[in-house]
Amino acid sequence: MDVKDLVRDEVTIRFAGDSGDGMQLTGSLFTNTTALEGNDLRTLPEFPAEIRAPAGTVPGVSSFQLNFGSIEIMTPGDACDVLVVMNSAALKANLSMLKPGGVIIANTSGFDKRNLNLAKYGEGKNPLDDGSLSKYTLLEVDVSKLTKESLSDSGLGYKDVERAKNMFVLGLLYWMYNRPLESTIKFLEKKFGKKPEIAAANIKVLKDGYHFGETAEIFSEKYTVKKAVIGPGEYRSITGNKATVLGLVAATRQSNLPLFFGSYPITPASDILHELSRLKNYGVYTFQAEDEIAAVSSAIGASFGGSLGITSSSGPGIALKGEAIGLAVMLELPLVVLNIQRAGPSTGMPTKTEQSDLLQAMYGRNGESPMVIVAPATPADCFDAAFEACRISLEHMVPVFFLSDGYLANGSEPWKFPKAKDLKKVNVKFEPPRFGESNGDQFLPYLRDERLVRSWAIPGTEGIEHRLGGLEKEENSGNVSYNPENHQKMTNLRQAKVDKIADFIPLQSVDSGNEKGDVLVLGWGSTYGSIRTAARELREEGIDISHAHIKYLNPFPKNLGELIENFNHILVPEMNSGQLVKMIRDKYFVDAVGINKVKGRPFFVDELKRQIKDALASNS
Amino acid sequence: MSLETLIDLHTKNGNDEPVKYTGKDFSSDQDVRWCPGCGDYTILKQVQNTMPDIGVDKKDIVFISGIGCAARFPYYMDTFGMHSIHGRAPAIATGLKVSRPELSVWIITGDGDSLSIGANHFVQLLRRNVNVNLLLFNNQIYGLTKGQYSPTAPEGSVSKSTPYGSIDHPFNPLALSLGADGTFIARAMDRDPRHLQQMLLRTNQHKGTSMLEIYQNCIVFNDGAFELFTDKKSRPREAIYLEDGKPLIFGKNKDKGIRLDGLQPKVVSLTDGTYSKDDLWIHDEKDGTKAHLLSRFFDQHNPADEFRMPRPFGVLYAVDRPCYDEGVNSQVEEVLERKGVGDLDELLRGPETWVVE
Ligand code: SF4
Numbered sequence: 001m002d003v004k005d006l007v008r009d010e011v012t013i014r015f016a017g018d019s020g021d022g023m024q025l026t027g028s029l030f031t032n033t034t035a036l037e038g039n040d041l042r043t044l045p046e047f048p049a050e051i052r053a054p055a056g057t058v059p060g061v062s063s064f065q066l067n068f069g070s071i072e073i074m075t076p077g078d079a080c081d082v083l084v085v086m087n088s089a090a091l092k093a094n095l096s097m098l099k100p101g102g103v104i105i106a107n108t109s110g111f112d113k114r115n116l117n118l119a120k121y122g123e124g125k126n127p128l129d130d131g132s133l134s135k136y137t138l139l140e141v142d143v144s145k146l147t148k149e150s151l152s153d154s155g156l157g158y159k160d161v162e163r164a165k166n167m168f169v170l171g172l173l174y175w176m177y178n179r180p181l182e183s184t185i186k187f188l189e190k191k192f193g194k195k196p197e198i199a200a201a202n203i204k205v206l207k208d209g210y211h212f213g214e215t216a217e218i219f220s221e222k223y224t225v226k227k228a229v230i231g232p233g234e235y236r237s238i239t240g241n242k243a244t245v246l247g248l249v250a251a252t253r254q255s256n257l258p259l260f261f262g263s264y265p266i267t268p269a270s271d272i273l274h275e276l277s278r279l280k281n282y283g284v285y286t287f288q289a290e291d292e293i294a295a296v297s298s299a300i301g302a303s304f305g306g307s308l309g310i311t312s313s314s315g316p317g318i319a320l321k322g323e324a325i326g327l328a329v330m331l332e333l334p335l336v337v338l339n340i341q342r343a344g345p346s347t348g349m350p351t352k353t354e355q356s357d358l359l360q361a362m363y364g365r366n367g368e369s370p371m372v373i374v375a376p377a378t379p380a381d382c383f384d385a386a387f388e389a390c391r392i393s394l395e396h397m398v399p400v401f402f403l404s405d406g407y408l409a410n411g412s413e414p415w416k417f418p419k420a421k422d423l424k425k426v427n428v429k430f431e432p433p434r435f436g437e438s439n440g441d442q443f444l445p446y447l448r449d450e451r452l453v454r455s456w457a458i459p460g461t462e463g464i465e466h467r468l469g470g471l472e473k474e475e476n477s478g479n480v481s482y483n484p485e486n487h488q489k490m491t492n493l494r495q496a497k498v499d500k501i502a503d504f505i506p507l508q509s510v511d512s513g514n515e516k517g518d519v520l521v522l523g524w525g526s527t528y529g530s531i532r533t534a535a536r537e538l539r540e541e542g543i544d545i546s547h548a549h550i551k552y553l554n555p556f557p558k559n560l561g562e563l564i565e566n567f568n569h570i571l572v573p574e575m576n577s578g579q580l581v582k583m584i585r586d587k588y589f590v591d592a593v594g595i596n597k598v599k600g601r602p603f604f605v606d607e608l609k610r611q612i613k614d615a616l617a618s619n620s
Numbered sequence: 621m622s623l624e625t626l627i628d629l630h631t632k633n634g635n636d637e638p639v640k641y642t643g644k645d646f647s648s649d650q651d652v653r654w655c656p657g658c659g660d661y662t663i664l665k666q667v668q669n670t671m672p673d674i675g676v677d678k679k680d681i682v683f684i685s686g687i688g689c690a691a692r693f694p695y696y697m698d699t700f701g702m703h704s705i706h707g708r709a710p711a712i713a714t715g716l717k718v719s720r721p722e723l724s725v726w727i728i729t730g731d732g733d734s735l736s737i738g739a740n741h742f743v744q745l746l747r748r749n750v751n752v753n754l755l756l757f758n759n760q761i762y763g764l765t766k767g768q769y770s771p772t773a774p775e776g777s778v779s780k781s782t783p784y785g786s787i788d789h790p791f792n793p794l795a796l797s798l799g800a801d802g803t804f805i806a807r808a809m810d811r812d813p814r815h816l817q818q819m820l821l822r823t824n825q826h827k828g829t830s831m832l833e834i835y836q837n838c839i840v841f842n843d844g845a846f847e848l849f850t851d852k853k854s855r856p857r858e859a860i861y862l863e864d865g866k867p868l869i870f871g872k873n874k875d876k877g878i879r880l881d882g883l884q885p886k887v888v889s890l891t892d893g894t895y896s897k898d899d900l901w902i903h904d905e906k907d908g909t910k911a912h913l914l915s916r917f918f919d920q921h922n923p924a925d926e927f928r929m930p931r932p933f934g935v936l937y938a939v940d941r942p943c944y945d946e947g948v949n950s951q952v953e954e955v956l957e958r959k960g961v962g963d964l965d966e967l968l969r970g971p972e973t974w975v976v977e
Contacts, residue, residue, distance in 0.1 A: 032972065035974060036972070036974045038974065038976060183972070227976075230976055231976070232975075232976050232977055233975070233976060234969075234973050234974070234975050234976075235973060235974055235975070235976060236969065236970045236972060236973045236974075237972070238970070246967060246968060249962075249964070249967060250964060250968070253964050255626065256625050256626045257625055257626055257627070258623075258625050258627065258719060260715060260718070260719050262711075262715055279962060279967070280951065280952045280955040280956070281623075281952075281955045281956045281958075281959040281960065281961060281962040282961075282962035282964075282967065283623045283625060283952075283962075285718060285719060285948060285952065287714070287715065287718060287948070289711065289714075290711075290740055290741065290744040291740060293708060293711065293741075294708070294710075294711035294714070294740075294741055294744065295711075297704070297705075297708040297711035297712045297715065297741075298711050298712065298714050298715030298718070299715055300704075300712055300715065301684070301711070301712035301713060301714065301715030301716035301717075301719075302715040302716060302718070302719040303715075304682075304702060304712070304715075304716055305627070305715075305716045305719045305720040305723070306626070306627040306630070306719075306720070307627070307719040307720075309715065323705055324705060324708060327704060327705050331702075417968045417969060417970070417973075418968060419965060419968075420964040420965045420968065428626060430626065430627075430630045433679075458627065458630070459679065459680065459681075459682050459700040459716075459720065459723055460627075460630075460631040460679055460680055460720065460722070460723065461630070461631070461679055462677075462679045463679070464679075465678055465679060465698055465699050465700050465701075466700065466701075467648070467650075467694050467695050467697075467700075467701035467702070467703065468701070468702050468703070469694070469695070469702060469703030469704070470703065470704060470705055471703065479650065480650075480695065
C-alpha cells in the first residue's frame with residue numbers, strides 16, 4: 001500500500017489511557033521530540049482526581065493533549081485530530097474531544113469483555129464494531145499483543161512487558177509524524193541506567209512500534225509538520241510550575257538573598273515545593289510545614305530575618321493563610337504568596353483549573369489590607385511574573401500575590417530562556433547599624449521614603465532593635481496606636497503605598513490588534529492563548545478586535561484607563577463568573593461585558609469566538 | 621563552600637565586642653500596660669534581669685509572641701521583637717531560626733495561645749526540636765478577652781463562658797510536651813523569682829526547644845489559681861523543687877520524700893523511721909520514664925489525701941537531640957559542598973535545549 005506523506009500546519013494529538021498506562025510520560029516524550037524538531041507547541045495534561053481509581057474505569061483515565069505546528073501555537077488545541085486510546089474507558093472519556101473525521105488509534109486488547117464492562121459500555125456492546133465510530137477513521141492495533149511479541153525473547157516478566165506498551169504507541173506516532181527516535185532513546189537509557197535490560201526492552205518496543213507503522217499496511221497517510229517560524233535563539237521546554245520556581249530562584253539570586261519557602265502540600269501547587277527542595281545549592285531553604293498557616297507564618301518569620309519568605313498553595317489553603325497574610329500587610333515585610341488556583345469553592349475540583357480567586361486576592365482579608373497582585377499569562381510567563389512578584393515585594397516591602405492556575409502549572413511550551421546577565425537587578429538594602437549612644441536619632445521602623453516604603457531592619461543589626469506587630473501602628477515610630485486620626489492615616493498610607501507601585505511597573509500594551517478601535521478583549525492569566533488565537537481568527541474574519549492581557553492586576557498599569565477609552569466595546573473573558581470585569585467596571589466606570597466559563601476547563605478557541613460574536617451582537 | 625548573601629555581608633558590620641548589660645538595658649521605652657498586680661510584671665522583670673547573663677548581644681535577641689495578655693511582652697523588651705497573630709509564634713520563630721540560626725529566639729505564649737488555637741504549632745515545634753526558648757505563661761484563663769475558661773482550666777471551672785462549670789478536661793502542658801518528644805521541659809512560677817531566674821538560665825542554656833511553663837497569676841479573672849503552690853504557707857507541702865541528682869524531698873521541715881515502688885511513686889514520711897533519704901527517688905533529668913511520672917503529678921488537690929503528690933517545679937527533663945534548624949542548615953551546607961554554588965544560567969537552561977536559527 002502506498003503511504004501518502006501529507007504536510008500539516010498544525011496537529012493536535014490526545015493520548016488517553018488508564019492512569020497505569022503511562023500516558024503522561026508518552027505525551028511528554030512526544031512533546032520533547034517535537035520541541036527539538038522546532039515546532040511551536042502547547043500541552044495540557046489531565047489527571048484523574050483519584051490517585052488510584054480502579055483500573056479500567058472512566059474515573060481512572062489519564063490523558064495528555066499536545067498541539068504542535070509550524071504556525072504560532074497558543075493553546076493545547078480545542079479538539080484533537082488524533083485520539084490514542086489504550087482502553088475502552090479512555091475512549092468513553094475522550095471521544096467528545098475528537099474532531100469529526102479525526103483518527104482513533106485503539107489498542108484492541110483494551111476492548112475485551114472485561115474492559116468494556118469496566119467502562120460500562122453495556123452488555124454485549126463494543127464501540128469498535130458496532131458502527132458508532134463511523135464518523136471517524138478507526139485504526140485498530142493490538143498494542144498489548146504486539147508488545148508481548150516484541151519482547152518474547154527478553155525474559156522480562158508480565159509486568160515489565162505490560163509497562164512497555166506505551167512505547168509501542170509512541171514509536172508508531174513517531175512514524176506517523178516523521179519524528180526521530182534519538183531523544184527518546186537517550187531518555188530511556190538514562191532513566192533505566194541501572195536496569196539496562198529494561199532500557200533495552202523499552203527501546204526495542206519503541207523501534208518495533210515505529211517499524212509497525214511502516215510495514216503494517218493499515219496506515220494510508222503519514223504527516224509532516226515543518227519547523228515553526230519562531231524567533232531565533234536557544235529554547236527549552238517548560239511547565240508553568242517549573243518556570244515559577246526558576247523565577248523565584250532568579251529573583252533571589254539577583255538580590256543575593258536566601259530564599260525561604262514555607263509550604264504545605266496541595267494540588268496543583270506541590271510541584272513547586274518538590275522542585276525548590278532540590279535547589280539547596282542556590283541558597284534555597286524549604287520547610288514543609290504542619291499546615292498552611294504555619295507555612296505562611298514561617299515565611300513571614302524568615303522575611304523578618306532578611307530572607308525572601310515565600311509560601312504557596314491553592315484555593316482552600318490560601319483561605320487558611322488569610323490572617324497571616326494580613327499580618328504581613330501590617331508588618332510591611334516582603335512576602336510572596338503563590339496561589340496555583342484550582343476549581344472551587346471549598347475543596348472544589350483540585351485537579352481542574354479556574355481563575356476564581358482574583359477577588360479573594362484583592363479583598364480576602366479582614367480590615368483593609370491591600371496587596372499587590374501579578375498573574376502570568378502562559379507557562380513560560382510564570383518565570384517573569386514570579387520574578388516580578390519577588391522584585392516588587394522586596395523593593396516595596398509589601399506582600400504580593402502571584403495568581404497562576406492548574407492549567408498554567410502543568411501545561412508546557414517552548415521557552416527562549418534568558419541569560420542571568422540580562423535579568424533585572426533587584427535592589428535590596430537593609431537598614432544599616434547605628435553604633436554608640438551619641439549616634440543621635442532613634443530608629444523609626446515605619447519612617448518611609450518617597451515611594452512610601454519603610455526600611456528593612458533585620459535582627460543582628462546593632463542599634464536598631466525594634467518591635468513590630470499586628471496592632472495598628474503609629475506613623476513613623478511604629479508604636480501601638482489606637483488614635484483615630486492615625487488609623488485613618490495608616491489605612492490611607494498602606495493603600496497609597498500599593499497604588500504607588502503603578503509607577504514601577506510597565507505600562508499596559510495591546511497584545512495584538514490596533515491601539516484604538518471597536519472591540520478590546522481584556523484578559524488576565526491563563527486565558528491568554530485562547531484569547532490571542534480567537535482574536536487573530538476574528539480579525540481574519542474582518543472584525544476590528546484587539547487584545548490586551550493584564551499581568552499587573554493590583555495596582556493596574558497607569559495607562560489602562562486611557563487604553564480602555566480607545567475602544568467602543570470592552571469584553572472580559574474569564575474562567576470565573578466575572579471578577580476582573582467587576583474590578584474594571586468599578587475602577588473605570590465602563591460598560592465592560594464578561595464572558596464567563598466555570599467548568600474546570602480552559603476556554604476553547606471556537607467557543608470563545610462564538611461568545612465574543614454573541615456578546616457583540618447583543619451589545620450593539 | 622558557602623553562599624555569601626546580603627545578610628552575611630550586612631551582619632559582618634556588627635560590633636563583635638562582648639557588651640556588658642544590666643537589666644535596665646533590656647527595658648524598652650514603652651509603658652507596661654498589664655493590670656496592676658498581674659504576674660506578668662515579675663516575669664518580665666526576671667527575664668530582663670536574666671538577659672545580661674546569657675552572653676548574647678542585644679542585637680541578636682528576638683522575642684516573638686502570639687496573642688493574649690502575655691503576648692504584649694515583646695513591646696517591653698528592648699530587643700528585636702514581633703507581636704504576631706494568635707497561636708502562630710512557634711511557626712514564625714521556626715522560619716526565623718531556620719534562616720538565621722545565630723539568633724537567640726524566644727517565644728512568649730500563653731495557655732490559650734499555645735494549647736488551644738496554636739496547639740498544633742506548639743507540638744510540632746517540640747517534635748522538631750527547633751533551637752528556641754518557649755515561655756508558656758499559664759494562668760488557666762483567657763485574660764485579654766475578659767475571663768473565659770482556658771484549655772488548662774480545671775474541670776468545673778466557673779468562668780464567663782462556663783457559668784455552670786467547665787466540662788472540658790484540661791491539658792497537662794508538661795505531659796503534652798513530653799508526648800511531643802520535647803527535649804527540655806520545666807516548670808516555674810511567677811511568685812518565686814529566684815527559682816524563675818534559674819529556670820530562665822537553664823532554658824537559655826539548653827540546645828533545642830526549651831519549654832518552660834510559668835504559673836502566672838491573673839489577678840483580675842483568676843486570682844489565686846496557683847495559690848496552693850505559690851503561697852509561702854502551703855508551698856512546702858504542695859510543691860516540690862527538683863534538682864538533678866538529688867532525692868525528691870519536700871514538706872515543711874523536709875519531712876517528706878517520694879519513693880519509687882517499681883513504677884509507682886509513693887509519698888513517704890522521713891520522720892517515722894521507716895525510710896531515710898537513701899530510699900528516695902533520685903531525680904535524673906535524662907530519664908524519660910521518670911519525667912513522664914513526674915509530669916503526672918497533676919491531680920486535682922485533695923487535702924484529705926495524706927499521701928497526695930506535690931506539684932513538681934524545676935527541670936523535669938533535659939536531653940540532647942539534633943535540632944531542626946541545625947539540620948536544615950547542615951543539609952544546605954552539605955549540598956553546597958557537594959554540588960558547588962548553583963549556577964543560575966545552568967538552572968535556566970535545564971537539561972535539554974534546542975537552537976532555532
Ligand atoms: S487580665 Fe489577667 S493576665 Fe491579663 S493583664 Fe490583667 S491580670 Fe494579667
